[in-house]
Amino acid sequence: MTRRVADILRKEMHDLTISLANEPDEGRRQLLSEYVSNARHKLTKLYVLLRWATEGDPSIVRRANRALEAFTQNEIRMEDAAIQLRRASVVLYVAVSVVFNLGEVSNTELYSEPLRMMLVPRLTF
Numbered sequence: 001m002t003r004r005v006a007d008i009l010r011k012e013m014h015d016l017t018i019s020l021a022n023e024p025d026e027g028r029r030q031l032l033s034e035y036v037s038n039a040r041h042k043l044t045k046l047y048v049l050l051r052w053a054t055e056g057d058p059s060i061v062r063r064a065n066r067a068l069e070a071f072t073q074n075e076i077r078m079e080d081a082a083i084q085l086r087r088a089s090v091v092l093y094v095a096v097s098v099v100f101n102l103g104e105v106s107n108t109e110l111y112s113e114p115l116r117m118m119l120v121p122r123l124t125f
Contacts, residue, residue, distance in 0.1 A: 001068060005046045009039050 016035050020028050053061045 001049065002046065004068075004072075005042055009042065012038070 012035065016031060020031060023031060053064075
């Protein structure tokens with residue numbers, strides 16, 4: 001849990017340093033103030049959670065840790081699925097482009113209407 005909060009704060013700090021380059025002085029002060037306030041809030045919540053974990057019921061802490069692990073595993077699975085879907089879309093796009101000349105498909109009667117509807121993009125305005 002501590003590592004996750006530290007990673008989030010590090011990423012937010014990295015994003016902040018990039019966005020500060022294009023801001024005037026007043027904008028920089030405002031962004032820094034918001035970051036510090038947000039970081040303080042997250043660290044306070046972490047402190048309360050860690051304090052509660054050491055003084056609380058051990059079974060609740062174990063269940064909370066299992067839930068956090070499950071959420072982390074689901075996040076990893078979702079990211080992997082998104083990457084695989086993106087790769088599949090590229091492969092399918094290339095395969096359709098190579099196999100079919102879409103201009104010829106729209107003008108021929110060799111293909112059924114549903115197939116033509118799938119292969120030929122429709123432009124609607």
